[in-house]
Amino acid sequence: MGESPDTMDDYMRMSKRTARESMYTLSRGVVEIFGDVYLWKPSLHDLQELYAAHEERHGFLVMIGSFDCTQWKWKNCSVAWKGQYASGHHGSPSLVLEAVASQYLWIWNAFFGVTGSNNNVNVLDQLPIFNDLLNGKAPDTPFTVNGNEYKYGYYLADGIYHQYSTFVKAFRHPVEERDHFFKRRQEGARKDVERVFGVLKAKWHIVEHAARPLDLETLRYIMYACIIMHNMVVEDKGRNIAHYIPTEPKHVQFQPRTTDYLYRVVDIQDANKHRQLRKHLTDYIFYGNNNDNDSCCFFF
Template identity: 90%
Template sequence: MLNRNREEGHEHLYRDYFADNCVYGAKDFKRRFHLSRDVFLRIANTLESRCRRGFTTLQKCAAAIRLMAMGESPDTMDDYMRMSERTAKESLYTLSRGVVETFGDVYLRKPSLHDLQELYAAHEERHWFPGMIGSIDCTHWKWKNCPVAWKGQYASGHHGSPSLVLEVVASQDLWIWHAFFGVTGSNNDVNVLDQSSIFDDLLNGKASDAPFTVNGNEYKYGYYLTDGIYPQYSTFVKAFRHPVEERDKFFKRRQEGVRKDVERAFGVLKAK
């Protein structure tokens, strides 16, 4: 069996990124791992009990996040982490599953009735839109390391390089409680919406009533702000395409301004 000297790999990683006088600072860490060191350590400390003996939790989490953040191949972990390709793959699986199981109930969930009421209140206070759940939109996420055999499936005439379409719902405080990546093919906002699960509970009669009142009229469910490409659903509120009256022009300005919430969320997600 090959002796990789895993202890040396841990010491090297610790000196570079986690020691009091580490070689690389917080900015370098965030650029290379695509998240802050504090968030990394929170994940690592929480998942420590899941890691089997052998490599340290820092090594396993660092390897897994580098594989996801940089799209590196598992066998590249050998030189720096002293970690085999097999262990790197196992670390990626353990981290992914552990994050979902540990943090899912907090960060990867649909809003409860209490959450919806808080969203209503926040959006009404900040944007003057009572009953608003959030803004829904899609963005194309460039797939830099798309396998060559798949490039034809994920490239379109509009976007020459391979990309995935990400649909999200974002609130004013950057809470992204719905995220769906479109499948292969030439996708736009509408056919991604047709495939996503955002309205599954509503269609299956499982959605909780979340009433709100506007001008004395009570409505059963909240709504999302969208752009003009989305269909005419009662749960979507779009801006007037060609407003004439001053009140319609005012509404268009307000609606388009509020939709900056979701654009800001995309900016945060794509920030390097």
């Protein structure tokens, strides 16, 4: 993927149009056949494996992964849509890819197709990753840090995102030594998702360069196909943390605007819990887990 259609003219005796349509068909086939296997949502077992791997590598307890967005320029965006898909920051039409990645570059969650005029905060309001948590489709993973209990795992994110209880951000203006230490550790661990974006673009040049297809659905198939094949490469190298289990148990679901649903909304968007969790993680990482054996417990 990513080669010019002209390169196939002499070798494959294929016209530019045939090569282009063949690539579109391939992308659709990859997503429809392998999407369930290589884009599955983490189960409780997967989360435990992720927690163990990230704690060993980065020292962060109950960290699901790193969270961020990147832009894919859209060269042949329709003139009628350019105002919607362009932003002053990027200057040209683009589409947004949101991803959650682990230390071993496996992409656990991907959401592509948001208009480029949105920033990272606007994109956050449209993501299915929190809808699953709010609707009870994602498993709860309660844990305690330094004697304080929390209900959900968290993602490392940069400073632009909201102060959610499921995000852990670095200190913007650290003062104490432990805050500086935590900032370095958090920024170093959060580079996992930045590395994923770099590897994805280097491996599949079609994602590195401006997109040419006119149809938005085709662009989605291409992007998801590249992500699936990226995860295939990670698995082939033996670097995937967990393995696909087709008989994953179903989770309880809540209807929107019910008491349970609204309680989860308030709980996730609690800025006080965000600051409290960051403080407790800072103490845990800086001082170490030397006080007692109950400073971090899991309740799976």
